[in-house]
Amino acid sequence: MADSLLKVEDLSVSVEDKEILSSISLEVNAGETHVIMGPNGAGKSTLGLAIMGNPKYTVTKGKISLEGEDITEEPANERAKKGLFLSFQAPVEVPGITLSEFLRNALEQRGGKRIKFWDFKQETEGNMGVLGMDEKYLQRDLNVGFSGGEKKKAEVLQLLMLKPKLAILDETDSGLDVDAVKTVSKGISEYMDKCGGSLLIITHNTRILESLNVDKTHVIVKGKMVEEGDGSLVKKILDSGFAKYE
Amino acid sequence: MKEKTKVSDIDRNIYDIRDEEKDAYRIDEGLTKDIVEKLSKEKNDPDWMKEFRLKSLDIYNDLQVPEWGPSIEGLNMDEIVTYVRPNTKMSAKWSEVPDDIKNTFDRLGIPEAERTSLAGVGAQYDSELVYHNVRKEVEEQGVIYTDMESALTGPYADMVKEHFMKLVPPTDHKFAALHGAVWSGGSFVYVPPGVSVEIPLQSYFRLNAPGAGQFEHTLIIVDEGADLHFIEGCSAPKYNVANLHAGCVELFVGKNAKLRYSTIENWSKNMYNLNTKRARVEEGGRIEWVSGSFGSHVSYLYPMSVLNGRGARAEFTGVTFAGNDQNLDTGTKVIHNAENTSSFVNTRSISKDGGVSTFRSAVVITEKAKNSKCAVSCESLMVDNISRSDTIPAMDIRTRYADVGHEAKIGKISDDAVFYLMSRGLSEEEAKALIVSGFADNVSKELPVEYAVEMNNLIRLEMKGSIG
Numbered sequence: 270m271a272d273s274l275l276k277v278e279d280l281s282v283s284v285e286d287k288e289i290l291s292s293i294s295l296e297v298n299a300g301e302t303h304v305i306m307g308p309n310g311a312g313k314s315t316l317g318l319a320i321m322g323n324p325k326y327t328v329t330k331g332k333i334s335l336e337g338e339d340i341t342e343e344p345a346n347e348r349a350k351k352g353l354f355l356s357f358q359a360p361v362e363v364p365g366i367t368l369s370e371f372l373r374n375a376l377e378q379r380g381g382k383r384i385k386f387w388d389f390k391q392e393t394e395g396n397m398g399v400l401g402m403d404e405k406y407l408q409r410d411l412n413v414g415f416s417g418g419e420k421k422k423a424e425v426l427q428l429l430m431l432k433p434k435l436a437i438l439d440e441t442d443s444g445l446d447v448d449a450v451k452t453v454s455k456g457i458s459e460y461m462d463k464c465g466g467s468l469l470i471i472t473h474n475t476r477i478l479e480s481l482n483v484d485k486t487h488v489i490v491k492g493k494m495v496e497e498g499d500g501s502l503v504k505k506i507l508d509s510g511f512a513k514y515e
Numbered sequence: 516m517k518e519k520t521k522v523s524d525i526d527r528n529i530y531d532i533r534d535e536e537k538d539a540y541r542i543d544e545g546l547t548k549d550i551v552e553k554l555s556k557e558k559n560d561p562d563w564m565k566e567f568r569l570k571s572l573d574i575y576n577d578l579q580v581p582e583w584g585p586s587i588e589g590l591n592m593d594e595i596v597t598y599v600r601p602n603t604k605m606s607a608k609w610s611e612v613p614d615d616i617k618n619t620f621d622r623l624g625i626p627e628a629e630r631t632s633l634a635g636v637g638a639q640y641d642s643e644l645v646y647h648n649v650r651k652e653v654e655e656q657g658v659i660y661t662d663m664e665s666a667l668t669g670p671y672a673d674m675v676k677e678h679f680m681k682l683v684p685p686t687d688h689k690f691a692a693l694h695g696a697v698w699s700g701g702s703f704v705y706v707p708p709g710v711s712v713e714i715p716l717q718s719y720f721r722l723n724a725p726g727a728g729q730f731e732h733t734l735i736i737v738d739e740g741a742d743l744h745f746i747e748g749c750s751a752p753k754y755n756v757a758n759l760h761a762g763c764v765e766l767f768v769g770k771n772a773k774l775r776y777s778t779i780e781n782w783s784k785n786m787y788n789l790n791t792k793r794a795r796v797e798e799g800g801r802i803e804w805v806s807g808s809f810g811s812h813v814s815y816l817y818p819m820s821v822l823n824g825r826g827a828r829a830e831f832t833g834v835t836f837a838g839n840d841q842n843l844d845t846g847t848k849v850i851h852n853a854e855n856t857s858s859f860v861n862t863r864s865i866s867k868d869g870g871v872s873t874f875r876s877a878v879v880i881t882e883k884a885k886n887s888k889c890a891v892s893c894e895s896l897m898v899d900n901i902s903r904s905d906t907i908p909a910m911d912i913r914t915r916y917a918d919v920g921h922e923a924k925i926g927k928i929s930d931d932a933v934f935y936l937m938s939r940g941l942s943e944e945e946a947k948a949l950i951v952s953g954f955a956d957n958v959s960k961e962l963p964v965e966y967a968v969e970m971n972n973l974i975r976l977e978m979k980g981s982i983g
Contacts, residue, residue: 323934
């Protein structure tokens with residue numbers, strides 16, 4: 270029996286008193302890759318944001334635990350420190366803070382100690398190499414004026430730098446051209462290989478899953494878990510769509 | 516783009532440590548003819564200056580307190596001590612400065628900055644300069660950097676008399692008149708034609724005495740084709756009585772000359788900062804203001820640029836941070852008074868914990884100023900729901916041949932951005948501090964690295980809410 274990493278039990282989530290998710294349960298064990306599928310507006314992103322702890326999303330019922338510890342009430346930064354990561358569907362632009370400054374700040378906050386400049390530089394440049402990112406991005410303001418593809422690459426760069434235990438990827442592949450999807454996939458494989466990570470992938474696409482071994486698939490429609498299965502469910506859904514669940 | 520400096524934790528205490536008062540001479544509270552005469556005598560003024568002071572006092576008594584800005588009711592002039600002489604003579608060696616005063620400047624990092632990155636330093640403690648020194652190589656270039664008192668009687672006495680309060684006459688407003696009557700301390704700088712001062716000069720103003728006023732006068736003349744960067748820093752420990760700062764800065768920028776005037780102001784939160792700064796720029800000259808306003812209870816501060824010669828240019832880059840119990844009314848004025856002049860204003864204001872931050876600007880383009888260009892951009896950020904931010908831009912354009920642009924943005928700190936940073940492990944406080952520092956980077960990018968660090972430290976300090 271694998272070690273339980275993330276456990277979501279009977280979770281209901283509301284935004285401004287409107288229920289978005291009801292009674293969702295899932296469990297991701299260490300080293301596993303899970304996929305969440307569902308039509309637009311089903312509540313997939315909400316699930317990612319609620320697991321990460323966005324205060325806009327109120328948990329009205331249920332529990333989220335990480336490695337057996339209840340984190341339902343923890344602020345996002347504590348969840349991050351415990352090893353959770355969310356790659357945003359729409360990464361936020363933050364003017365006046367360079368990508369480099371931000372990465373260093375995040376690493377130091379997590380580790381609780383200063384990072385040597387040289388170590389930081391080497392690791393960052395290595396990871397940027399994997400993602401085919403120009404190093405000049407380090408000196409640009411965080412996500413400001415980045416193209417859709419560069420924003421997603423910057424998310425994966427953060428993933429590689431922060432080495433979380435579990436990464437939630439919210440449509441990290443959407444809106445990318447074929448080459449960018451390849452690059453991003455390479456980054457994600459790198460994370461799985463080097464960090465022994467686990468994944469919860471929200472996607473509409475199979476390309477990003479090609480190099481990954483999917484352990485479990487969850488289908489969410491209108492805020493409810495309607496079906497679960499192994500990796501083969503992904504293809505079935507892509508062939509038949511969500512109509513039968515609605 | 517420059518690499519931004521890391522922010523390390525600092526302690527508000529370095530600003531707040533009060534020295535025991537050991538002043539040698541302290542004039543009576545309040546403001547009367549008798550007090551002004553005593554002060555003038557104490558300072559061995561030349562006759563013209565004594566008359567100037569008395570005339571200014573009359574003007575002061577005639578003028579009304581401005582009614583268009585934040586309330587200054589808490590300021591009672593009968594309770595302000597206008598002159599406190601520290602118990603020391605001015606020295607060019609830190610070792611000769613009394614230990615308690617030297618320690619204060621040590622904590623503020625002044626002697627260290629002098630060693631590493633400044634061409635000259637003046638340090639004022641209460642009403643007088645206690646330290647003044649300029650590097651030999653700068654002196655050899657013919658640059659004069661001295662305290663105002665020495666300048667009044669020294670070889671440049673005529674030049675001082677010719678320029679003193681000509682740009683900011685005592686009739687300008689009530690507190691300019693007050694300044695004319697009781698000014699003390701400050702710096703005089705003269706840069707001869709064609710001389711470029713490679714590293715900055717700095718004056719630091721420290722007000723230690725409770726219930727006192729500081730009225731330093733800064734007069735800088737940058738002659739034709741010369742170039743200077745001058746830095747001004749100010750701080751004071753917190754007392755429960757009102758302190759007043761009514762300094763005056765007059766800058767004369769000659770033909771094709773360039774002056775950058777940078778300020779990081781961190782007065783304590785019992786201070787009324789009613790400061791007046793003005794620059795006149797001749798043909799082809801350039802003034803660059805870099806201004807960070809963090810302290811004081813109430814501020815009225817609008818550095819003004821008079822573009823008096825063809826092709827003259829002004830840039831104003833400012834950031835104002837108003838926290839709890841602060842009402843900071845800041846901005847700038849520009850007068851375009853010649854053809855082809857240009858001005859660029861870029862400000863950011865931040866308000867938090869109920870603080871009020873107002874951006875106020877006035878741009879005048881006279882009929883003479885054909886083909887002039889002016890661009891004003893101001894952005895405000897409110898960190899919470901109880902703070903306030905206002906923008907009051909005024910424009911008076913008297914020629915059809917001018918290119919004028921104005922852009923204003925007021926917004927609240929973005930919850931999405933805070934969550935994004937928190938999801939990477941930053942605490943809410945850290946995330947907000949980082950966003951606010953980033954917001955203020957128009958100014959930090961323009962400052963020498965040590966000052967950018969100090970400014971980021973101040974922002975972090977304010978964001979942590981440890982209000983001194």
